[in-house]
Amino acid sequence: MVESSKLADEKRLLDAPVDALTRLFYILGSPIAHVRAPVVWSTLMRRYGVNALMLPAEVSASNFDTVMKGLKLTENVDGAIFTMPHKVAAMNHADVLTERAQRVGSLNLLRRRADGAWEGDNVDGAGFLAGLRADGVSPDGANVYLHGCGGVGGCIGWTLAMEKIASLTVNDVDEHRARDLARSIAAVSNARVTTGSPSMGEIDIAINASPVGLNADDPLPFSVEALPPHATVADVIMEPSMTALLGSAHRRGLHVHHGRNMMNHAMPIAAAFFGLPASFDWNGEAL
């Protein structure tokens, strides 16, 4: 107790970003140099008086398991966020999975529980759904088109399929991946689930969850021309904010839903999972 209060005094005196009692969280990925999580999370932790940091960890796929073993054995490490290419490999490091993580088959979060077990979750889909609703778009009764069935796309597909949507059409350059996702979702969802290119005139919500659009000279992931005037076009790409897809939807007067919504709305969900103040909310900040 004496030591701790001394440290607290030193920390206040120096405004040090870390002391001997700081709890550590990591975002693991490769490349990691572009991620916003360390700045965003560490700023919020400081703002909420939580003595913890979100640290970047540049880790290749081949070293991921070794690094994870070490982090889990470091007693002041409390959790991790996973980004490319670690979301599926992270499954091997969880002792317990949330139901949605189990369905999706990939993790973006891992936390040390009070009982010492490591619990995995995937809140990409929950963040996307919360973002949609906050943007005034309800999936209830909607016909949804999902383009891209990788980690993020699968998670969004699963999440929407558990809501009261009318139908879900999934599509991917890898037809097998689209068919696998559709088959497993169809087994538990009340929605009509199909694969391939839908009749776009009947789609209410069209989502790009593929990486197409990250590069300036990418083609459009799909055409928005046949969508009905009330349709929403969503993109999970955060940078650029106005992708070519969203630009073409905007020019047609369709409602556009930006990629940052997903991360902004996943933050408080992830914070609650980590046992941090659930009011962690990055939405509406100046960034």
Added chain:
Amino acid sequence: MVESSKLADEKRLLDAPVDALTRLFYILGSPIAHVRAPVVWSTLMRRYGVNALMLPAEVSASNFDTVMKGLKLTENVDGAIFTMPHKVAAMNHADVLTERAQRVGSLNLLRRRADGAWEGDNVDGAGFLAGLRADGVSPDGANVYLHGCGGVGGCIGWTLAMEKIASLTVNDVDEHRARDLARSIAAVSNARVTTGSPSMGEIDIAINASPVGLNADDPLPFSVEALPPHATVADVIMEPSMTALLGSAHRRGLHVHHGRNMMNHAMPIAAAFFGLPASFDWNGEAL
């Protein structure tokens, strides 16, 4: 480049303690909750504009090797400091050793070199020596008594024995440890090296490098009564600053040399080893 400068802007805006480009250093120990290194180093890094943090890592002896493997495979980890109980085990994780680390047989520093090799060093002794000299105490021609031949004691013994001292007497509750240290030092030093309790009337510098004095009800590690009036009594214990040993020396009017000197003077040496600004110097700060 665009991404990096964006991140820099966000960081300035938010005064975030970390971003995606932050380089990581660790101090590994158990228990770790009392160490000052995270506050001290991280404050200096911030002050010198170095985008790096010194993080605490609470790691047990049995998990040390696994954690080290993971840290070395995390590409933005640049170095580590070792404290109890890891200083000897750390030797296994160095590809290259400085000459002094090789002699001493334990490490307190490990750094990732530009060529990718991990280099180990031990600057406890160099820090102690620099502190002594800064305090106006020259080891040249001195008869030195060293009480405690563990990690820190061994490093101090080796360092002083490479200077122009006249004699070194080493002592330890574990006689074998004292004899082993004396034998290996005697093989390369020009000083007269012996073990056991010396004739204290001939000692110029008496050093406690044992943990005796950490607890309030510890006995004195040795008696200062027979020391000559010009003698210096040094303690490596940092907390309490005025140990019972130093208190008894002070009452006799002897020159006392506090434990913090070693760490304060080891800092710029360690910073240079890590490739950080060599002016890192904690001496004279308000702490």
